[in-house]
Amino acid sequence: MVREFENKNEWAIILGASSGMGLATAKKLAKEGLNLCLIYRALRNDVEAIEAEFEAIVSTSNVKLIHFNKDVVKPENREVILTDLAEKLGDSGKVKCLVHSIAKGNLKPMVSDGNRELQNDDFHITLENMAFSLYDWTKHVFSKKLFAHDARIISFTSEGNKKAWKNYAAVSTAKVALEAISRNIALEFAQYGIRANCIEAGLTNTASFRMIPGSEKLAEHSIKRNPFKRLTTPEDVANVVYLLTKEESKWINGTTLQVNGGEHLS
Numbered sequence: 593m594v595r596e597f598e599n600k601n602e603w604a605i606i607l608g609a610s611s612g613m614g615l616a617t618a619k620k621l622a623k624e625g626l627n628l629c630l631i632y633r634a635l636r637n638d639v640e641a642i643e644a645e646f647e648a649i650v651s652t653s654n655v656k657l658i659h660f661n662k663d664v665v666k667p668e669n670r671e672v673i674l675t676d677l678a679e680k681l682g683d684s685g686k687v688k689c690l691v692h693s694i695a696k697g698n699l700k701p702m703v704s705d706g707n708r709e710l711q712n713d714d715f716h717i718t719l720e721n722m723a724f725s726l727y728d729w730t731k732h733v734f735s736k737k738l739f740a741h742d743a744r745i746i747s748f749t750s751e752g753n754k755k756a757w758k759n760y761a762a763v764s765t766a767k768v769a770l771e772a773i774s775r776n777i778a779l780e781f782a783q784y785g786i787r788a789n790c791i792e793a794g795l796t797n798t799a800s801f802r803m804i805p806g807s808e809k810l811a812e813h814s815i816k817r818n819p820f821k822r823l824t825t826p827e828d829v830a831n832v833v834y835l836l837t838k839e840e841s842k843w844i845n846g847t848t849l850q851v852n853g854g855e856h857l858s
Contacts, residue, residue: 596838597625602688602740603656603681604837605629607664607729610642612798613748614693616826617833618646622653624834626688629677630659633696656680664694665720670732678736686740687733689837692747692770695800696721697763710761718762723769730777734784744837745781745788747774748829749848751856753792759805771848778846787845791832794824794852819854828853 604621608614610632618628634642650657662669697718700710726747733739752760753767777788795814801807815821832851835841850856
């Protein structure tokens with residue numbers, strides 16, 4: 593089998609790689625020969641299972657893999673991770689793509705009978721993690737001159753970027769900001785060969801989706817809307833991430849691609 597990135601010493605940085613779309617993307621890109629720098633945030637009790645997933649990727653795909661259980665927002669963590677990665681890259685290695693799959697946000701109602709209501713700080717925390725971190729990581733990798741000459745920046749948004757869902761206000765705001773940042777990266781970094789795009793996935797049964805209050809009803813509604821009568825899978829999204837890393841996709845820049853089997857049609 594021909595692997596797209598075999599023996600090229602090119603790497604993918606995936607932010608939020610422990611589950612869902614991030615983990616599926618790691619598996620897909622490794623299958624095509626990309627080495628992996630995986631960053632995630634997990635509790636100690638979950639680390640063993642996550643590391644087992646990473647070890648399985650290495651054993652089946654024969655790629656290099658480094659991983660870090662660190663908060664992606666903290667500048668000092670970025671510096672540690674990228675310094676370590678630069679050593680692994682050596683003189684010839686480069687970062688082919690940066691994939692942003694951070695799902696750390698606050699899901700609270702604006703108004704409720706209890707005390708758990710959305711506050712100003714909730715917006716800040718959600719925006720820092722789910723939007724601003726895309727720019728921070730892009731800028732930091734760029735400043736260290738680690739990007740390949742035709743690197744790809746890929747981030748994940750959702751239909752909640754334009755629809756109002758209860759308890760989703762902070763995340764919705766972050767998704768809108770994420771898309772705006774991605775478009776401007778596409779414009780301002782193009783002269784350096786960098787392309788940036790968002791993937792708007794259909795409703796996907798991930799751990800972060802299941803945290804949304806009322807997610808079961810949202811899923812039922814999405815299945816009825818979808819021409820294929822199923823939810824989007826993390827693998828569906830990972831396949832499109834791979835397509836966006838290929839040479840043939842280099843003229844796709846500054847877009848938001850709907851990856852949902854036609855769910856948006858009705």
